[in-house]
Amino acid sequence: MRKHRIGIAFFYHESHSFSPMKTEMEQFRNEGYFIGDEIYDAYSGTKTEVGGFLDVLRQVENVETVPLLCSAAVPSGVVTTEAYSFIEKQMLESLMNAGRLDGLLLALHGAMVVEHLFDPEEHLLGKIRGILGSDVPIATTLDMHANLSEKMIEYTPLHFGFKTYPHVDMYEQGLQAAKALLKQLKNGVTYYAAFEKLPMMPPSINMRTAEGPMYKMIEWAKQVEDEEEVYNVSIFGGFPYSDIPMAGASVLVVALNPQKGKEAAQKLASLFWSVREEFIMDLPNVKQGLDMALSIEDNKPIVLADISDNPLSCGSGDTTELLREVVNLNLAETLFGGLYDPESIEACRKSGVGNKVTLLLGGKVSPEFGEPVQVEATIIALSDGVFYNSGPFNQNLKVDLKGAAHIRVGKMDILLIGRPMSANDPEMFRHIGLEPSTKRILCLKAKNHFRAAFETIVGHIIYVDAPGVASNRLTTFTYHHIPRPIWPLDDIQYKVELRRKETWKH
Ligand SMILES: [Zn+2]
Structure with a gap:
């Protein structure tokens, strides 16, 4: 044969x-x-x-x-x-x-x-x-x-x-x-x-x-x-x-x-x-989301997911509204990541582990969604940013972040990464020595995929509505080429069996 x-x-x-x-x-x-x-x-x-x-x-x-x-x-x-x-x-x-x-x-x-x-x-x-x-x-x-x-x-x-x-x-x-x-x-x-x-x-x-x-x-x-x-x-x-x-x-x-x-x-x-x-979901803004997180008693980490900047929804991974708020609050047992910032990683490399450095974090790709946040950081660890997903999402697939740095700002830990990548797998943190399951609050650049691996180690999950290209509110975009009318931007009547007769009505 x-x-x-x-x-x-x-x-x-x-x-x-x-x-x-x-x-x-x-x-x-x-x-x-x-x-x-x-x-x-x-x-x-x-x-x-x-x-x-x-x-x-x-x-x-x-x-x-x-x-x-x-x-x-x-x-x-x-x-x-x-x-x-x-x-x-x-x-x-x-x-x-x-x-x-x-x-x-x-x-x-x-x-x-x-x-x-x-x-x-x-x-x-x-x-x-x-x-x-x-x-x-x-x-x-x-x-x-x-x-x-x-x-x-x-x-x-x-x-x-x-x-x-x-x-x-x-x-x-x-x-x-x-x-x-x-x-x-x-x-x-x-x-x-x-x-x-x-x-x-x-x-x-x-x-x-x-x-x-x-x-x-x-x-x-x-x-x-x-x-x-x-x-x-x-x-x-x-x-x-x-x-x-x-x-x-x-x-x-x-x-x-x-x-x-x-x-x-x-x-x-x-x-x-x-x-x-x-x-359709209504989401809390950053301040409301943080208030919710701080008011909840949970023996597992509470996630604040910055969905509008989720890299797997095309976010740059470097918007700063949530970052600015948590840095201002200087929350203990809090981990923020991964923040896309190759310039700051390079500055950390030049200074070396154990040293202090002044950094302008994030806000470089789309400053309209928040200016960079200036911090005094201690460099805890550096890595090449290579790890393998533990799964189940994309299990065993090699990920190369093009460099990573673990810095401490006040009482907080922040993971900087060398290219935009959703925090979908705990290995992103663990490969450099950060253990997300021991934190009280996790601020993740992520939307839904992270749940596949994180749901077993976290408690409450709060989606926050910060500015960003992956915003949940579609009315914030000026479309030119999508078919109109279309729900939810237009209020329309639709019946499947009539659609080919162009009977969609406003
Ligand atoms: Zn998809």
Whole structure:
């Protein structure tokens, strides 16, 4: 029997149209840029989509894995034309040089924006189809926050969205995508996609799958998956910081019967619309959040999550409103981090461990969200910033912060890091000798993903509404390209079965 040759590739970015930080090649090289066999070293044994692809293909007879190109950067501003074009060229060249391919497993995000492209994933898939032809099956994995477009479905019905937030099933969806692709290749299964795009763009703050509206949606999706002839369901919340015509929530049903898929997608879209108001949360400001934290008795650390500056939502990780307040209060047993500040790390390096130094902390990328905070700091420890995630989110994946410094300011501990990175894994602190579980208050640059690893060691979690590009309040952004009307910015009536007749009304 002829061996099936399956290509593996990864091109990942979540782009914030309103962030001042453009995403260049450097950001992809810092996070992950691997060609050919390097992919095995980087992703084997990791709980990532590519880790899932590799594990399935390894265990199946008569399949040859063809590692192509993997490229990922931490969410940030839009990707430059130069960086995207370079990566796309390398991706397409790796495909052309790979010889005959019988299938392609492609891990994407679904909310990348490039300076000159609103929908680069669709653009890339079109180019890939041009090389592979229309018959070679392609399966992708996508983030729950993908702004999926109809055109993506035209290139392949096989897209597998994450069903968890924090995204702890990236590996699982990698397995699902690989298994579906092999069924098509080996058993001749035909899949049909039914896609429903909704006129809504919910904020992601209350999109966790442990509770709330997204918990309900995923439970309903799983019930639909149990029905006959339905193969897989993805619920996409969308990414509301991408100012693009395909922004917004959607439902994708992959079915073995097109009519069945259409009915299921419409039913789920109606349910999604019916729970939309539950995605809206009112959050305390920094002072209110601190007052709440100080009034709570808890024998575990209380988290103040600075969600508007969460790097995984494209925050710069260096806004200062929360930092300024906690420095002023000089709270004991308090840890703040990770604050993106390579200049201050360099100053710490020059002074050396054990010495005192005057620093201007943070506020350098977006001073409009708060000026730098001047402090007298003692340098406790320095590191190269390299650690491995303890998981479950991105477990075993290597993280390189490009340097880190543990400083003490008054009674507080602060972790400085050399590139923006959410505090999603306690190893970020532990690798330099800081133990978050022993603190009374943790001020984290994080939103929801940190819960996967931190929930076992912390008590109360308070989200604070400080200024920042990842603000929960979408009305603070001036959109130009999103479809209008769209909820929650516009008050609209919507019925799924009428949508194609353009009956959305104000
Ligand atoms: Zn996401």
